[in-house]
Amino acid sequence: MTVRNSIRFIGLVLLQVLILNHISLGGYVNPYLYVLFILWLPFSTERWVLLLSAFLLGFSVDIFSNTLGLNAAASVIMAFARPFVISMISTGTDFEPTSRPSIRGQGMRWFLPYAVTLVLLHHFVLFYLEVFRFSEFFPTLLRVLLSSAFTLGLVFLAEYLTVRKR
Amino acid sequence: MRNLYLFFRKHYFYFLFLLLETVSLILLFNYNQFQNAAVYTWSDQAAGTVNGMFRNISEYFSLRSTNRVLTEEIAQLQSRMPEAFYMADTATFFVKDTMYRSEYRYIAARVLSNTTNKRNNFIMINKGRMHGVQTSMGVVIGNRLVGQVVGVSRHFSWVMSLLNKDSRISAKFKKNNQLVNVEWSGGNYRVGSVKEIPKHFEILPGDTIITSGNSEIFPEGVLVGTIKDFTVLPDENFNSARIVFSTDFNSLGYVEVVVDMMKMEKEELKNSFQSK
Numbered sequence: 352m353t354v355r356n357s358i359r360f361i362g363l364v365l366l367q368v369l370i371l372n373h374i375s376l377g378g379y380v381n382p383y384l385y386v387l388f389i390l391w392l393p394f395s396t397e398r399w400v401l402l403l404s405a406f407l408l409g410f411s412v413d414i415f416s417n418t419l420g421l422n423a424a425a426s427v428i429m430a431f432a433r434p435f436v437i438s439m440i441s442t443g444t445d446f447e448p449t450s451r452p453s454i455r456g457q458g459m460r461w462f463l464p465y466a467v468t469l470v471l472l473h474h475f476v477l478f479y480l481e482v483f484r485f486s487e488f489f490p491t492l493l494r495v496l497l498s499s500a501f502t503l504g505l506v507f508l509a510e511y512l513t514v515r516k517r
Numbered sequence: 518m519r520n521l522y523l524f525f526r527k528h529y530f531y532f533l534f535l536l537l538e539t540v541s542l543i544l545l546f547n548y549n550q551f552q553n554a555a556v557y558t559w560s561d562q563a564a565g566t567v568n569g570m571f572r573n574i575s576e577y578f579s580l581r582s583t584n585r586v587l588t589e590e591i592a593q594l595q596s597r598m599p600e601a602f603y604m605a606d607t608a609t610f611f612v613k614d615t616m617y618r619s620e621y622r623y624i625a626a627r628v629l630s631n632t633t634n635k636r637n638n639f640i641m642i643n644k645g646r647m648h649g650v651q652t653s654m655g656v657v658i659g660n661r662l663v664g665q666v667v668g669v670s671r672h673f674s675w676v677m678s679l680l681n682k683d684s685r686i687s688a689k690f691k692k693n694n695q696l697v698n699v700e701w702s703g704g705n706y707r708v709g710s711v712k713e714i715p716k717h718f719e720i721l722p723g724d725t726i727i728t729s730g731n732s733e734i735f736p737e738g739v740l741v742g743t744i745k746d747f748t749v750l751p752d753e754n755f756n757s758a759r760i761v762f763s764t765d766f767n768s769l770g771y772v773e774v775v776v777d778m779m780k781m782e783k784e785e786l787k788n789s790f791q792s793k
Contacts, residue, residue, distance in 0.1 A: 372632060373632065374634070375632075375633060375634025375706075379704065398530045398533075399533055402530070402534055402537055403533075403537070406537045406540075409541070410541075413544075414564055415564045415567065415630075416632070416635075417641075417668075417675055418545075418635075418637070419544045419545065420540075420542060420543070420545030420546075421545050424538060424545060427534065427538050427541060428538065431530075431534040434530075478636075481635065481636050481637060482636050482682070482703070484682070487636075487703060490703060491636075
């Protein structure tokens with residue numbers, strides 16, 4: 352499990368900094384697929400592992416994009432919120448602790464609000480910290496929404512691509 | 518004491534969160550873009566190496582546009598060769614005349630990584646302290662403006678692109694030297710904004726904006742862009758306009774760092790008047 356997660360960590364960071372960081376549609380929309388790592392951590396992950404790995408994840412992306420602390424801050428907030436989001440939407444749902452969140456395991460009605468809430472939170476923090484100005488509130492909000500949609504599209508694509516293997 | 522320990526143990530998740538978040542924000546606000554860029558030289562080196570390897574491959578995909586830019590630049594340089602000039606009076610001009618000292622030197626550099634899709638964009642180039650690059654030097658491509666060096670390590674440099682919220686270019690209208698400021702307000706990477714145009718001043722779409730040469734970063738006359746359209750703000754003291762950048766930031770392959778060889782002299786002169 353650890354090995355698989357480590358490979359996923361490195362793969363997602365490289366994918367993000369080498370390819371996805373260079374994608375932009377109309378100057379507004381950039382996907383941040385690396386958050387998939389946090390979404391996909393097993394339910395049984397210790398909470399300190401969750402926070403620390405999220406920090407390292409964001410920090411690695413930061414090193415390559417000269418935004419020291421920016422992605423780290425957003426990822427840590429996202430990781431912090433994850434247990435609360437899970438407990439909020441999982442009333443009555445039972446899952447094996449070793450499995451990871453997925454559409455196949457928990458169903459679309461569970462996974463959709465889970466992914467949407469966390470990705471929106473991450474992008475919101477990320478874009479507003481980057482701009483750090485209230486004068487650009489609405490253009491930034493538009494960027495948050497469009498980029499979240501793009502990222503979520505890729506997250507669901509990744510979900511469907513991996514569903515057969517398991 | 519034991520209770521305190523139990524308290525921490527019970528709520529460690531919150532404390533760890535606060536700790537990591539604080540560390541991130543300290544990094545974000547202290548060690549960013551500017552003066553402190555030297556702090557993360559080691560991460561710079563690592564990022565430079567990885568980006569360079571990837572760039573070696575991805576360069577092939579943009580050969581066409583790189584070629585176009587280079588050809589344009591050659592054409593421009595050729596038009597400045599002595600052979601391109603019509604000699605009206607051969608008796609007045611010598612190349613080795615002491616009246617003509619070169620003021621600027623250019624260091625060619627390859628772009629290793631570059632973004633246009635963020636609010637604050639940076640460019641990494643493969644020349645560093647070893648090659649004579651220093652912070653706050655200007656970066657151009659041909660005769661068009663690119664940005665300003667904000668961090669230098671041994672082999673690499675970080676350049677703050679014009680596409681950055683902290684980038685502010687002292688520029689002027691070519692037609693009558695009216696000074697203005699050029700900024701980028703996000704969104705489209707081809708379009709920026711010109712601030713502080715006095716009310717009485719007539720703007721026309723297509724007016725050329727060039728650097729003013731006041732900032733000691735860029736030589737005078739580097740192309741910034743052309744006016745696209747403008748708005749008249751009745752309640753304000755200044756008008757503002759939108760500008761189409763001359764540089765295509767999405768296809769940067771090679772750039773040049775501007776070295777002002779008389780910078781020391783200029784600063785000494787300045788300081789001699791400010792010493793009190």
